[in-house]
Amino acid sequence: MPLGRIALLLTMVLALGSVLWILFAVVSTVGHPEVGSAMPLSTLRNLYLRPLTANSDLDTDDGIITYHAAKTYPPVKLLRSTEQKRILITGGAGFVGSHLVDRLMLMGHSVTVLDNMYTGNRRNVEHWIGHPNFQLVNGDVVDPFAIEVDQIYHLACPASPPHYQKNPVKTIKTSMYGTHNMLGLAKRTGARFLLTSTSEVYGDPEVHPQKETYWGNVNPIGPRACYDEGKRVAEALTYAYEEYDGVQVRVARIFNTFGPRMNAYDGRVVSNFIVQALRGQPLTIYGDGQQTRSFQYVHDLVDGLILLMNGNFTEPVNLGNPEEHTIRDFADIIREKISTDVEIQSLPPTKDDPKRRRPDIHRADEVLGWQPRFSMHQGIEETVDYFRGQLQVI
Numbered sequence: 001m002p003l004g005r006i007a008l009l010l011t012m013v014l015a016l017g018s019v020l021w022i023l024f025a026v027v028s029t030v031g032h033p034e035v036g037s038a039m040p041l042s043t044l045r046n047l048y049l050r051p052l053t054a055n056s057d058l059d060t061d062d063g064i065i066t067y068h069a070a071k072t073y074p075p076v077k078l079l080r081s082t083e084q085k086r087i088l089i090t091g092g093a094g095f096v097g098s099h100l101v102d103r104l105m106l107m108g109h110s111v112t113v114l115d116n117m118y119t120g121n122r123r124n125v126e127h128w129i130g131h132p133n134f135q136l137v138n139g140d141v142v143d144p145f146a147i148e149v150d151q152i153y154h155l156a157c158p159a160s161p162p163h164y165q166k167n168p169v170k171t172i173k174t175s176m177y178g179t180h181n182m183l184g185l186a187k188r189t190g191a192r193f194l195l196t197s198t199s200e201v202y203g204d205p206e207v208h209p210q211k212e213t214y215w216g217n218v219n220p221i222g223p224r225a226c227y228d229e230g231k232r233v234a235e236a237l238t239y240a241y242e243e244y245d246g247v248q249v250r251v252a253r254i255f256n257t258f259g260p261r262m263n264a265y266d267g268r269v270v271s272n273f274i275v276q277a278l279r280g281q282p283l284t285i286y287g288d289g290q291q292t293r294s295f296q297y298v299h300d301l302v303d304g305l306i307l308l309m310n311g312n313f314t315e316p317v318n319l320g321n322p323e324e325h326t327i328r329d330f331a332d333i334i335r336e337k338i339s340t341d342v343e344i345q346s347l348p349p350t351k352d353d354p355k356r357r358r359p360d361i362h363r364a365d366e367v368l369g370w371q372p373r374f375s376m377h378q379g380i381e382e383t384v385d386y387f388r389g390q391l392q393v394i
């Protein structure tokens with residue numbers, strides 16, 4: 001056989017091997033040793049899959065729960081004072097924020113969460129409350145906030161479409177004034193600032209998959225504008241502070257993310273379908289279900305955020321899993337995972353719903369050495385475990 005053919009055959013076998021690896025490999029560690037974020041997945045699972053009764057007596061018949069004050073905290077790394085960073089996480093009591101809190105706490109840093117609990121929940125960080133390295137502040141990013149910090153992860157903003165559309169003016173103010181306040185804080189303290197932007201800055205994209213160089217297709221007066229345009233302003237503010245005030249900035253554009261601690265009622269498709277299927281209710285599909293999304297598991301996102309914060313790259317970076325599915329297929333995947341044959345309920349489409357979305361992640365790979373490790377399937381299994389354990393209280 002000619003050499004060219006052999007080389008082609010070998011390339012095909014290798015490509016097939018890597019596709020199969022992505023589909024079937026089971027991930028058991030997360031993080032990256034070079035930034036100190038590597039740890040066993042089981043360490044994190046212990047934090048969110050703990051039975052409700054870990055620090056409490058739960059009387060299910062009477063619906064009464066008793067919490068005990070004395071608690072043992074998860075062990076954290078002991079860092080020298082010169083290594084320990086003072087880190088502010090806005091929105092740290094939310095879904096993504098609380099996983100970032102877990103990781104940075106376990107890494108040994110000193111973490112302050114600023115959250116107004118609009119969509120966040122104290123329960124998400126309950127296991128750290130009282131720990132000497134942890135502080136929870138119930139406050140709103142639109143108000144001035146003074147603290148001495150080395151790094152700011154700015155996540156605060158409702159992220160699910162029904163939540164951010166509920167009070168669009170509040171959403172815009174959160175992105176504009178909140179980001180402005182946090183950049184001001186970064187300027188005064190010399191802290192490095194990371195903005196969590198979104199794939200929604202690409203709107204209903206005409207370019208597929210979406211690269212960071214694409215400017216997007218956003219309806220500036222549609223129902224999603226409060227979030228999309230709010231985040232676009234937040235990005236513009238961030239780069240203005242970099243250019244004119246020398247603030248060190250990082251921008252992550254986050255694509256659809258799921259995992260334990262999603263709010264069961266925030267209306268996003270992953271939590272909706274899982275909770276509906278677990279309860280034996282029909283899965284609600286908006287429109288014909290042919291719209292696509294690419295879902296990343298939350299631990300991969302946290303890995304990417306920490307790498308981005310601690311790296312040198314300042315332009316926006318997409319963080320997402322390129323595994324793309326139609327929403328109709330996704331409904332079948334959930335039914336299969338939960339072994340249920342609940343029906344599909346077709347509901348009217350939502351206005352300006354993006355028809356296709358998939359991240360181009362070459363930049364993240366090149367500048368951070370980051371790629372998602374979790375298959376969507378492994379992530380879904382863990383998220384189903386989580387919601388199963390929560391059914392009693394949600």
Ligand SMILES: O=c1ccn([C@@H]2O[C@H](COP(=O)(O)OP(=O)(O)O[C@H]3OC[C@@H](O)[C@H](O)[C@H]3O)[C@@H](O)[C@H]2O)c(=O)[nH]1
Nearest residue numbers: 159160161198199256267268269272284285286291353
């Ligand atoms: O019950 C449902 C919920 C949602 N959907 C559909 O599923 C798709 C995904 O919807 P989601 O609400 O989960 O998420 P969206 O992609 O619309 O928005 C998300 O995008 C990226 C993030 O940055 C944002 O925070 C998040 O809002 C949409 O097409 C939506 O119409 C259903 O078909 N049924």
